[in-house]
Amino acid sequence: MSTIIDVAREAGVSSATVSRVMSAPHQVAEGTRARVLATMARLGYTPNIAAKTLRTLRTDKVVVAVPDITNPFCAQFIRGVEEAASAAGYAVLLGDTRYDKNREEQYAMMVRRREADGLILLGHGTPTCLREVLDDSGRPLPFINACGFSPDPRIPAVQIDNLHAAAEVIEHLADLGHKRIGIISGPRAAPNSKDRITGVHSVQLERPDLEISAVEGDFSINSGLRRTLELLDSPNPPTAIFCLSDEMAMGALAAFRERGLTCPRDISLAGFDDIAYAQYMNPPLTTVRQPMESMGHEVFRILHDFLTGTPSLVRRVTLAHQLIARESTGPAPKA
Amino acid sequence: MSTIIDVAREAGVSSATVSRVMSAPHQVAEGTRARVLATMARLGYTPNIAAKTLRTLRTDKVVVAVPDITNPFCAQFIRGVEEAASAAGYAVLLGDTRYDKNREEQYAMMVRRREADGLILLGHGTPTCLREVLDDSGRPLPFINACGFSPDPRIPAVQIDNLHAAAEVIEHLADLGHKRIGIISGPRAAPNSKDRITGVHSVQLERPDLEISAVEGDFSINSGLRRTLELLDSPNPPTAIFCLSDEMAMGALAAFRERGLTCPRDISLAGFDDIAYAQYMNPPLTTVRQPMESMGHEVFRILHDFLTGTPSLVRRVTLAHQLIARESTGPAPKA
DNA sequence: CTGAAAGCGCTTACAG
DNA sequence: CTGAAAGCGCTTACAG
Numbered sequence: 001m002s003t004i005i006d007v008a009r010e011a012g013v014s015s016a017t018v019s020r021v022m023s024a025p026h027q028v029a030e031g032t033r034a035r036v037l038a039t040m041a042r043l044g045y046t047p048n049i050a051a052k053t054l055r056t057l058r059t060d061k062v063v064v065a066v067p068d069i070t071n072p073f074c075a076q077f078i079r080g081v082e083e084a085a086s087a088a089g090y091a092v093l094l095g096d097t098r099y100d101k102n103r104e105e106q107y108a109m110m111v112r113r114r115e116a117d118g119l120i121l122l123g124h125g126t127p128t129c130l131r132e133v134l135d136d137s138g139r140p141l142p143f144i145n146a147c148g149f150s151p152d153p154r155i156p157a158v159q160i161d162n163l164h165a166a167a168e169v170i171e172h173l174a175d176l177g178h179k180r181i182g183i184i185s186g187p188r189a190a191p192n193s194k195d196r197i198t199g200v201h202s203v204q205l206e207r208p209d210l211e212i213s214a215v216e217g218d219f220s221i222n223s224g225l226r227r228t229l230e231l232l233d234s235p236n237p238p239t240a241i242f243c244l245s246d247e248m249a250m251g252a253l254a255a256f257r258e259r260g261l262t263c264p265r266d267i268s269l270a271g272f273d274d275i276a277y278a279q280y281m282n283p284p285l286t287t288v289r290q291p292m293e294s295m296g297h298e299v300f301r302i303l304h305d306f307l308t309g310t311p312s313l314v315r316r317v318t319l320a321h322q323l324i325a326r327e328s329t330g331p332a333p334k335a
Numbered sequence: 336m337s338t339i340i341d342v343a344r345e346a347g348v349s350s351a352t353v354s355r356v357m358s359a360p361h362q363v364a365e366g367t368r369a370r371v372l373a374t375m376a377r378l379g380y381t382p383n384i385a386a387k388t389l390r391t392l393r394t395d396k397v398v399v400a401v402p403d404i405t406n407p408f409c410a411q412f413i414r415g416v417e418e419a420a421s422a423a424g425y426a427v428l429l430g431d432t433r434y435d436k437n438r439e440e441q442y443a444m445m446v447r448r449r450e451a452d453g454l455i456l457l458g459h460g461t462p463t464c465l466r467e468v469l470d471d472s473g474r475p476l477p478f479i480n481a482c483g484f485s486p487d488p489r490i491p492a493v494q495i496d497n498l499h500a501a502a503e504v505i506e507h508l509a510d511l512g513h514k515r516i517g518i519i520s521g522p523r524a525a526p527n528s529k530d531r532i533t534g535v536h537s538v539q540l541e542r543p544d545l546e547i548s549a550v551e552g553d554f555s556i557n558s559g560l561r562r563t564l565e566l567l568d569s570p571n572p573p574t575a576i577f578c579l580s581d582e583m584a585m586g587a588l589a590a591f592r593e594r595g596l597t598c599p600r601d602i603s604l605a606g607f608d609d610i611a612y613a614q615y616m617n618p619p620l621t622t623v624r625q626p627m628e629s630m631g632h633e634v635f636r637i638l639h640d641f642l643t644g645t646p647s648l649v650r651r652v653t654l655a656h657q658l659i660a661r662e663s664t665g666p667a668p669k670a
Numbered sequence: 671c672t673g674a675a676a677g678c679g680c681t682t683a684c685a686g
Numbered sequence: 687c688t689g690a691a692a693g694c695g696c697t698t699a700c701a702g
Contacts, residue, residue: 004697048696050695054695070407070410072405075431113383354682363687390681
C-alpha cells in the first residue's frame with residue numbers, strides 16, 4: 001500500500017500538500033491539485049484511517065447499539081440513524097447487545113478507546129464506562145438514548161409518549177366493549193414498559209369497570225405465546241390482549257390458534273411498534289406505530305450537534321406515535 | 336485522557352513495559368506488573384486503538400455486510416459471525432447494503448483503508464475495490480462470501496446446496512399431488528436463485544407432467560404479495576406456490592387472504608430460509624432451513640485462518656440444509 | 671499557494 | 687526482566 005509520502009514524492013510536492021488536496025482542495029492551486037489527484041489515482045492510494053484518527057482524534061464514526069438486531073423494529077431505527085449519519089459523512093458501527101449489559105459496555109468502550117466519536121443506545125441505560133467520564137467532567141457526553149428517557153437528565157433522549165400511546169390502545173379496546181383486558185409487558189424494569197403500564201392504569205381510573213391483568217414478557221415471540229396461554233387458561237380469561245411489542249403479539253396469535261380461538265371474533269389483540277410484519281399477520285394487527293426512522297434521524301442530529309460543538313440545549317424530544325387500528329381488534333364477544 | 340506515557344511515568348517504568356503488561360503480561364515481573372496495573376486503574380487509562388492500529392497494521396475487526404438487516408435471516412447470520420468473532424477476540428462492524436452496490440463498495444473500502452482486517456459479504460459479489468487488489472497480487476484477499484459462491488474460484492465461500500434444496504421442495508409438492516406449481520424467485524441475476532431454479536427444473540425432467548411457472552420477485556414481503564396475486568389471476572392458476580424466501584411467502588399468505596383462499600386446503604405454500612417467524616405464520620410455513628448461525632461460524636473461521644496466516648486450501652464449503660414440512664403444504668385440491 | 675517539522679499514542683526489534 | 691529509540695501515516699499551526 002502506498003502512503004501519502006509516496007504520493008508526495010511522485011507528484012513532486014510535500015505531504016502537506018497531498019493532505020490538503022484531500023481535506024481542503026480549494027487551498028491548493030489547480031494545477032498542483034490535478035497533478036496530485038492523478039498521482040493518487042495512478043498509485044491506487046488509499047489513506048490510512050488509523051493515522052488520520054490518531055492525528056485528529058476524530059473517527060467520523062458513531063456506534064449504535066440495539067438490544068436485538070433480529071427485531072425489525074431495531075432495524076428500522078438503524079436505517080434512520082444511518083441515513084442521517086451518511087448524509088453528514090459519518091459511518092455507523094452497529095452493535096447487537098442481546099439485552100446484555102456486558103455487551104453494551106463493550107460497545108460503549110469503543111468511544112472511550114476512540115474507535116468512535118459517539119454512542120447511540122436504543123434503550124434507557126447508561127453504560128458504566130461512560131457514566132464515570134460524565135461524573136468527572138460534569139459536562140455532557142457524546143451519548144444519547146432512544147426509545148427510552150434516561151433517568152439522568154443530562155443525557156439527551158428521544159422517544160414517543162409511551163404513556164398516552166398505551167392509554168389510547170386501552171381506550172380503543174374499551175370502546176369496543178372489552179372489560180377484561182390482559183397486558184403482556186416487556187421486562188418491568190424498563191422505564192418505557194412502566195410508562196405504558198401507567199398509561200393503562202390511567203384509563204382504568206376513568207373506567208373503573210375495566211379489569212386489567214398484567215403479566216411480564218420479554219418482547220420475544222415465544223414469551224408472547226407462553227404468557228398468552230397462561231392468560232387464556234386463567235379462571236376468567238380476558239376478551240382482549242394488549243402486547244407491548246408486535247413480536248409478542250405474533251406469539252399471541254399462535255396461542256390463539258393452539259386454543260382454537262378466532263381473532264377478533266373470540267378475542268381481540270393489539271400490539272406495539274408496527275413492525276413491517278404487523279400488517280401481514282393473520283389477521284392484520286392493530287398496533288401503535290413508533291416512527292423509528294424519524295427517531296433515528298432525530299437522535300443522530302442531536303448527537304452530531306454535540307460532536308460538532310453546535311450549542312444546543314435539547315435534552316428530551318418526544319415524537320408523535322399513531323394508533324393503527326387493523327382487523328385484530330373487534331367488538332367484545334357477548335358474554 | 337491519560338496515555339501510556341502518563342502511566343509509565345506514574346508507575347516509574349518505561350512505556351514499553353506498560354505496553355507489555357497489556358499485550359504480553361507474562362514477560363513482565365509480577366511486582367512490576369501489579370504496580371502498572373494499579374496505576375492504569377488509578378488513572379482510568381484506556382488505550383488509544385488508533386495508535387495501536389497504526390503501529391501494528393491490525394484492527395482486530397471484521398466487517399460483515401448484509402443486503403438487508405431488516406431481514407431476520409441476515410440477523411441470524413450476523414449472530415453466528417459475531418459469536419465466532421468475539422470468541423477469537425474480534426469485533427464485528429456491521430454494514431447494511433440495502434442491495435446497493437455503492438454501499439457494498441463503501442464497506443469494502445473499510446478494509447482498504449485499514450479500518451477492518453477483512454470483509455464478510457452475505458451474497459455472491461466481489462466489491463470492485465477488492466477485486467483490483469486481488470488482480471495485482473494474485474493472492475487471496477481477506478474476503479469471503481456467504482450464501483452464494485463467488486464466480487471467482489479464488490474467493491472462498493460458504494452456502495447450502497441450493498439446487499437440491501429447491502428440488503426437495505418441488506418433490507414434496509409433487510408427492511402431495513400438485514401438478515401446477517408457481518415459483519417466485521429472488522432477482523434472477525443472483526447465482527443462488529439460478530441454482531434453485533435449476534433444481535426445480537431438474538425435478539421436472541423426471542416428472543414431465545409438472546407445469547412450472549416462474550416469476551421474479553425481490554425477496555420482499557410486498558413482492559411476494561404482488562407476484563402471488565398475478566399467479567392467482569392467471570388463466571390456469573397453480574395449486575401450490577414456492578417462494579424463494581420466507582418473507583415473500585408471508586406476502587403470499589396475505590394474497591391468499593385477499594382472494595379468500597384457505598391455505599393449505601385451497602392452495603399450498605412453501606418458503607425458503609426458515610426465519611424465526613416461519614413457524615408462527617398462519618398456517619405455520621413449510622420451508623427450507625438454512626443453518627445461518629453455522630454459516631456465520633464457518634465463514635468467520637475461514638477468514639480468521641487467512642488473517643492469522645494459518646495455511647488453508649478451503650475454498651468452497653457446503654452446509655446441510657433441511658426441509659421443514661409444516662402445515663402450509665397439503666394435498667392438491669381435487670380438480 | 672506551499673513546505674519543513676513536530677507530534678498524535680502506541681509497539682517492537684535490539685541491546686543489555 | 688526492562689528501557690531507549692525508531693517509526694507506523696497522517697495533519698496542522700507556523701513561516702515564508
